[in-house]
Amino acid sequence: MSPAPTTLLGSLAAFTAYDKTPVIGTRFPDASTQLSAFLTAPNADKLIHDLATLVAHRGVVFFSAQDITLAQQKVLAQRMGELTGKPASSSLHKHPVTVATAELDEEISVISSKGGIARADVKDRARASTGWHADITFEPVPSDYAILKMHTLPSVGGDTLWASGYEAYDRLSPTFKAFLEGLTARHDGNFFVKFAEAQGISVQDNRGSPENTGTDLTAVHPVIRTNPVTGFKSIFVNKGFTKRIVELSEDESDLVLDYLFRHIAENHDLQVRYRWNKNDVAIWDNRSNYHTATHDYFEVREGNRVVSIGERPYFDPKSKSRREVLQLKA
Ligand SMILES: O=C(O)CCC(=O)C(=O)O
Numbered sequence: 001m002s003p004a005p006t007t008l009l010g011s012l013a014a015f016t017a018y019d020k021t022p023v024i025g026t027r028f029p030d031a032s033t034q035l036s037a038f039l040t041a042p043n044a045d046k047l048i049h050d051l052a053t054l055v056a057h058r059g060v061v062f063f064s065a066q067d068i069t070l071a072q073q074k075v076l077a078q079r080m081g082e083l084t085g086k087p088a089s090s091s092l093h094k095h096p097v098t099v100a101t102a103e104l105d106e107e108i109s110v111i112s113s114k115g116g117i118a119r120a121d122v123k124d125r126a127r128a129s130t131g132w133h134a135d136i137t138f139e140p141v142p143s144d145y146a147i148l149k150m151h152t153l154p155s156v157g158g159d160t161l162w163a164s165g166y167e168a169y170d171r172l173s174p175t176f177k178a179f180l181e182g183l184t185a186r187h188d189g190n191f192f193v194k195f196a197e198a199q200g201i202s203v204q205d206n207r208g209s210p211e212n213t214g215t216d217l218t219a220v221h222p223v224i225r226t227n228p229v230t231g232f233k234s235i236f237v238n239k240g241f242t243k244r245i246v247e248l249s250e251d252e253s254d255l256v257l258d259y260l261f262r263h264i265a266e267n268h269d270l271q272v273r274y275r276w277n278k279n280d281v282a283i284w285d286n287r288s289n290y291h292t293a294t295h296d297y298f299e300v301r302e303g304n305r306v307v308s309i310g311e312r313p314y315f316d317p318k319s320k321s322r323r324e325v326l327q328l329k330a
């Protein structure tokens with residue numbers, strides 16, 4: 001394999017950064033590099049545009065010890081999408097089971113070991129790899145970017161892993177790629193409706209796009225998706241939400257989905273694992289990547305997440321894969 005080009009940073013080349021793996025993950029390790037400063041810089045739009053582009057290419061980008069406030073976290077998520085061409089009707093996601101509190105509105109999801117959305121479908125003694133997902137793909141218009149800031153961490157443990165959907169696509173044989181292109185799959189988040197009922201809360205409607213409405217949390221999306229920012233093809237099914245490939249029989253669909261979920265979970269060379277420190281921020285692209293938490297600790301772990309809404313997923317048959325465009329050996 002040949003190395004990826006280092007020309008993706010644009011205006012962010014002014015800050016120290018390194019790639020965590022060849023295919024996924026870039027880290028800005030210095031606490032002097034602050035996202036809050038990007039927002040108020042004279043070239044804020046350029047910096048935020050280049051950040052969105054970098055995240056789209058590298059899957060996930062990490063920042064250390066950030067002072068960014070929740071209000072700024074929301075502005076950053078929305079600007080990243082706007083500056084890279086998301087529809088005017090897309091704003092920030094309001095999660096179906098997130099309720100506003102005195103301190104936090106519905107556009108903030110609390111990611112907590114104590115309960116809530118991050119624990120809604122966690123089953124006792126399930127395999128760790130059960131947790132791989134992309135956020136909210138049950139929405140007709142799902143997420144482009146997510147920004148997570150962790151403020152409370154165990155002394156060790158609670159790492160998060162991300163996997164590249166671009167690289168997962170590139171690893172398939174040409175015949176299997178051609179078979180998957182043009183297929184569609186049903187994504188289902190209705191376990192959140194059951195969770196809401198159990199908690200005695202109503203399901204949040206109007207979730208960041210006029211199309212993300214109602215209480216049937218299902219959507220049909222292309223199995224191979226083109227990322228609008230990079231133009232690269234990605235596998236777009238995930239173990240958390242994707243239940244059925246529409247054009248196949250149920251048995252065939254189970255077989256193919258199981259293969260793809262294993263392909264993502266069992267290829268550790270298309271993954272990156274991050275060990276958090278207090279107030280670190282991860283920003284990822286939900287269109288072309290997957291992630292999963294690690295439940296290997298007993299203390300409290302908590303952070304706040306903003307998920308922005310992007311565009312309706314599409315497959316452009318003329319689009320190319322990451323390895324084709326970068327002329328990397330397949
Ligand atoms: O807790 C984590 O490490 C990840 C939680 C998650 O899936 C998310 O924030 O979208």
Ligand SMILES: [Fe+2]
Nearest residue numbers: 133134135291
């Ligand atoms: Fe997630």
